[in-house]
Amino acid sequence: MSGRLAGQVAVVSGGNGGIGLAIAERLASEGSLVAILDLTDREHVKGGRLLPIQCDVTDFESVRISLARVREAFGTIQILVNSAGVLGPVANAVDIEVDAWRLVIEANLTSTFICCKAVAVGMIAAGYGRIINIASVQGKEGTSLAGPYAASKAGVIAFTKTLGKELATTGVLVNCITPSAVDTGMFDEISSERRADLLDRIPMGRFCSAYEVAAMTAWLAGDQCSFSTGAVFDMSGGRSTY
Numbered sequence: 001m002s003g004r005l006a007g008q009v010a011v012v013s014g015g016n017g018g019i020g021l022a023i024a025e026r027l028a029s030e031g032s033l034v035a036i037l038d039l040t041d042r043e044h045v046k047g048g049r050l051l052p053i054q055c056d057v058t059d060f061e062s063v064r065i066s067l068a069r070v071r072e073a074f075g076t077i078q079i080l081v082n083s084a085g086v087l088g089p090v091a092n093a094v095d096i097e098v099d100a101w102r103l104v105i106e107a108n109l110t111s112t113f114i115c116c117k118a119v120a121v122g123m124i125a126a127g128y129g130r131i132i133n134i135a136s137v138q139g140k141e142g143t144s145l146a147g148p149y150a151a152s153k154a155g156v157i158a159f160t161k162t163l164g165k166e167l168a169t170t171g172v173l174v175n176c177i178t179p180s181a182v183d184t185g186m187f188d189e190i191s192s193e194r195r196a197d198l199l200d201r202i203p204m205g206r207f208c209s210a211y212e213v214a215a216m217t218a219w220l221a222g223d224q225c226s227f228s229t230g231a232v233f234d235m236s237g238g239r240s241t242y
């Protein structure tokens with residue numbers, strides 16, 4: 001298949017979710033073969049270009065076994081997108097149980113570290129790779145009632161900057177995207193009052209779409225992205241000032 005990403009192999013964690021699936025389908029439509037690593041099991045079409053693998057990305061061994069399957073089916077991995085995540089409790093930090101906090105940090109931050117660690121070694125050896133982490137504007141700003149989520153996403157941003165610097169001369173570029181609210185399954189967990197409040201804070205006056213996140217991810221996944229690493233790409237409709 002021709003396309004900007006023809007012949008490339010991508011791994012998308014959380015690829016059965018609203019944003020992850022839009023990303024997986026976009027990368028496939030640009031010519032990439034895409035493995036989807038997700039807790040859930042789901043059939044995919046897209047001309048056999050999507051390979052679903054059930055995997056818990058908080059578990060290094062589960063990721064290692066899944067990546068071996070990807071390499072066996074498709075070959076060397078050039079693109080990693082970390083989109084797996086959970087919203088976690090919507091509550092004041094003082095009311096959140098320690099175990100609930102840990103689950104969110106594991107699902108959003110530790111999973112990103114694990115997938116980067118497991119994939120980057122091969123990319124470094126090959127001298128080429130693109131890693132895109134899906135963070136959130138909440139990681140820049142902090143958001144009341146979303147302590148573990150905002151903290152985990154701040155961690156994803158800081159880890160992206162760190163890994164970007166560490167790998168800067170290897171040919172492996174590491175960037176993250178910070179969307180404001182996107183209308184997906186995760187969004188369904190938010191009350192209508194909170195949604196109205198989120199919308200109110202977006203100068204463009206609308207929510208981001210999963211397709212917009214997919215479009216930016218696809219650009220960051222290609223070789224036209226060549227002098228950006230450790231960078232944070234804003235998708236907040238004008239909300240963020242940095």
Ligand SMILES: NC(=O)c1ccc[n+]([C@@H]2O[C@H](COP(=O)([O-])OP(=O)(O)OC[C@H]3O[C@@H](n4cnc5c(N)ncnc54)[C@H](O)[C@@H]3O)[C@@H](O)[C@H]2O)c1
Nearest residue numbers: 014016017018019038039056057084085181182184185186
């Ligand atoms: N929806 C939003 O408003 C929004 C805004 C900014 C950032 N984000 C981020 O975008 C990413 C995708 O969110 P979404 O809206 O598509 O959510 P979603 O709930 O639709 O999808 C998340 C996916 O991650 C998977 N997942 C969760 N934990 C996992 C684990 N341990 N192992 C493997 N898979 C796991 C789930 O099964 C699900 O398919 C998340 O990291 C989220 O924090 C979302």
